[in-house]
Amino acid sequence: MKTLFTGLLLALLAGCAGPDVQQYKALQPALDLPAYFNGTTDAWGMFQRRSGDVVKRFHVVITGTSVDGTLTLDEQFRYDDGSSQRRVWRLTRAADGVWHGRADDVEGEALGELAGNALHWQYTLRLPVDGRSYDMRFDDWMFLIDDCTMINRASMGKFGVELGQVTLMFRRRACAP
Template sequence: MKKTILSAALLLSACAGRDVQHYAPAQPKLDVAAFFSGTTDAWGMFQKRGGEVVKRFHVTIEGKADNGTLELDEKFRYDDGSTQRRVWRLVAQPDGRWQGTADDVLGKARGEVAGNALRWQYTLLLPVDGSTYEMQFDDWMFLIDECTMINRASMRKFGIELGQVTLMFRKRSCAH
């Protein structure tokens, strides 16, 4: 019985994940609106649960910050030539967290910043072969320097990880 309770407790704690506040002392400090204002390029890939890369892509992001609201106009170009557009509307909350919406996001996305990290969670309506699936995303973004951020996202359905998305962001104003 004790072994069963211990196993259940370990399983539940594993599901809880990391707390973004763990990164509070990390430098440089991430200012979401400042980082994404202007043009940012991102390069990424989607990997299945087993590690196979099934899609690569480039994203051009145009960010505009205005009075506590940040609009991110994302234009995706995939390695198969297909394109996609997503426009995020992010709103800074009084407690320093963020909420966001986009046309292909169910409800509101939630974000919390601490130190150099942003944890961003949302449910994406993902079209696949004529059907739409509700996929839970848990994004962890880490500011490397004032020009570069890395994002690793877990994509889940019914609590089971189906794959991961990895992205590297680079501000155009930092081009050398």
């Protein structure tokens, strides 16, 4: 019985370990957040429950500006049910290379590490659902595909249990034909 318990505990701990962003440090093109988000970027995404059911789709128009070391991302969301939302991120890069992000609906501070073509973010987002607000933990990965396209996948959960995933595809308007 002790061996079974130890095996289950090790399997559980191994399942909690995720990839290290540094494994992507040699991948190109290298992601430069201020350069990528300078100007207007469109993103299309969806939220899926843990079961895989798509429950919400959306389009985001992001206006990015960089002034005095602060990257501001003004995000305008339009959901498939006709509702809309706005989030304004203020991002700064510390001397150690860690990105720090704040937004009105982020509890505390988002922290991100960038390496090569990848950015790994972690933060707690207050999500409104049916007139109530829930703090959800996000484990967010962004991968630059080419100079114009980025893919984002975020796991959303509470108390260590994944409740769903958000997937987005970003496209810079400066790349439009």
